Every structure is written in C-alpha cells, then in structure tokens.
Amino acid sequence: MRHIIDQAVAWQRRGTRFAMATVVRTWGSSPHGPGASMLVSEEGRIVGSVSGGCVEAAVCAIAEEVLAGAAPVLERWGVSEEDAFAAGLTCGGTIEVLVREVGAEAPLGRLAADLATGTPVALVTPVDSGGCLIVGGGTTTGSLGDPRADRAAALAAEGMLGRNANGLVTLGDGTTDDTACAPEHELLVQSFASWPRLLIFGAVEFARSLADMGTALGHRVTVCDARPAFAAAERFPRAHEVVTEWPDRWFRAHEDLFDASTAVCVLTHDTRFDVPVLALALRSGAGYVGAMGSRRTHEDRLERLRATGTTEAELARLRSPIGLDLGGRGPEETAVSILAEIVAVRRGGSALPLTLRAGPVHIT
Incomplete structure (x- = not known):
C-alpha cells in the first residue's frame, strides 16, 4: 500500500487527476481484503490492484466516469452462474469496491x-x-x-x-x-498499523537476503551482531537498523517493543550468541522464533536452553531448523523459506500446497 500512496502523492504534486478504488467489503474467497487499493490516473495509468486482475478492467471504466464528473461509485462484483466469463471474481468470491476521485486538497x-x-x-x-x-x-x-x-x-x-x-x-x-x-x-x-518487526541476530551472508526480502514484505528490519566487521551498515542497505551489540543485551533493552507480529530469526551458529538471545525470545511476546542450524545443532541447542531454565512449553515455540522445506539452496532461496514460514505462522496458514487443500483459496 505504501507504493500506492507514494504514487498518489507524486500525482498530486504534479497536478495529475486520479481516482482511487478501494475494497470495502469481501465475501467468500477474495485475493485482497478490505483496504486494498488501486489508482487510475486521467492519463490511463494504473497502480495497485483490488482483485488480482478479475475486475480491474471494470474498475478502470468506472474510474474514467468518476474523473469525467460522476459521483463516487460503490460497486459489487462476484461470479454469476449466468455468465462465468463476465466481469467477476473467478476465485469464487464477492467484493465491494468504492471508486472516487482524490482531490488535490487531500492531505x-x-x-x-x-x-x-x-x-x-x-x-x-x-x-x-x-x-x-x-x-x-x-x-x-x-x-x-x-x-x-x-x-x-x-x-x-x-x-x-x-x-x-x-x-x-x-x-x-x-x-x-x-x-x-x-x-x-x-x-x-x-x-x-505499525510495521511488524523482523529481528535478525547474526549478520551472516544469509541475513543479507533475509533483510532485503523482509523489508520488501513490509517489515521493520533490525540486524544485530556483536562483531563490528559483520554488523556494517553498508552490507545491509535495506535494513532499517544495523546494530553492533551482543544480541541478548540488545533484546533485553528493547523487549517491551515486541508483540505477536514480531519475528525473531537467529542465524549465527554460535552458542555464545544463540542461546542467550533464544532463551529471552522464547519467553517474550514475539510471535515467531526461529534458529538456523542442522538437526544435530538443534538438539545441542535444546539441551543448552534447558540448562538456562527454558521450559518445554517455551522450547516447543522454537522453529528449528528454521524455514519451510522448499528444497532451496543459497541465501536467497533460504530467505524465501524463512519468510514463507513467518507468513504461515502469522496468518494461520497450513503451509501445504493449495492443491492438497479443499475449500476457498483465500480465507476471510
């Protein structure tokens, strides 16, 4: 949504008239929920989406009418049995969309x-x-x-x-x-709302791709490592914050900021760093806690965490080895698997292929 607002501001400053279409209600399966928006300029440029492609052409036609002087329009679309190929949602849901012009005075x-x-x-x-x-x-x-x-x-x-x-x-x-x-x-x-936080402990090579992709998914990304040579800001240009500090010390100083939308990823492979911060993270309100490493590393880490007093219920929260099994290799594909697991945990997804699931694709 941020890029849509940025584009709207750019058009405002340029004096370009445009309409905004926004999803206000959904029923059944729909690609986007309420709040999803799309811009249509007087020049015919389109930014954003309200349905993933199902009704965009019809929305553009209404936007042209609104920009020609028509009143705001609240329109509903869905699949009809009479004509499944008419403008509608081929995914089987129904959406209601508000289309109105956004004036130059809008702040x-x-x-x-x-x-x-x-x-x-x-x-x-x-x-x-x-x-x-x-x-x-x-x-x-x-x-x-x-x-x-x-x-x-x-x-x-x-x-x-x-x-x-x-x-x-x-x-x-x-x-x-x-x-x-x-x-x-x-x-x-x-x-x-405020951005969900992605906390990456261990400024290793895998952290670079994870920080980049995490930012692209709308997280506020912090990278923390006690080693100055690793925690260099130029290595993580898209992270919001790069910190040189022992992970557990930094975590203790900021723990009141973390909630169910916070994801903690520990990537260092070093028990001096991993165990203290994981013990804190597993007791915190963070919604996701994962750690990189082999299954042997994971078993050793569990024993070390038990020695710190971490309970079995807390240990059950630990996602390790971190990420979903995508069969990928390298930093980029590993970042995809980690973020896929974070999204599944946060959204309540099954992480199964959609071909193996019954019912609506998009759960409202």
Missing part, C-alpha cells in the same frame, strides 16, 4: 510521511462526498467538511486503527459518543 503527504516511518495512521474518506481525514497519534489532518463529523470520524478511526481494521463505519449509529451530534456519513476507514 496524502502526511499519510505518506507516517507510512515511511511506520507510524500508525488511518485514512478516512466519505463514501458519497469529498474530503478526507488523516488520523493518528491523537491528531487529525484534513476535514470532511464539518467539525462535528471530523471529531466523530476521528474517534471511530482511532478505534479501528487500534484493531488494525479496515472497512465501513456509519456516523450517527452510536459508533462513537460524538455521533449523536454529527451529520450522518458512511465512511471508509483504512488503517495502517
């Missing part, structure tokens, strides 16, 4: 700045009118055109941002304490 610059720093922020836009509101950190930027609506929308958006939720909310239906005095509006709220 997307603040949204882009917050996204660049990983600051939690929400974008609020009315379904049937202009204006928009950026909400986050107790402050708002922009307006829906009425101070009462702005206050009510900010309260509703803060609540959804706290849950990292996307979708529609109606002011005036008791959603917030202020809605009783606010004009009724149906609003689309897009939440952008």
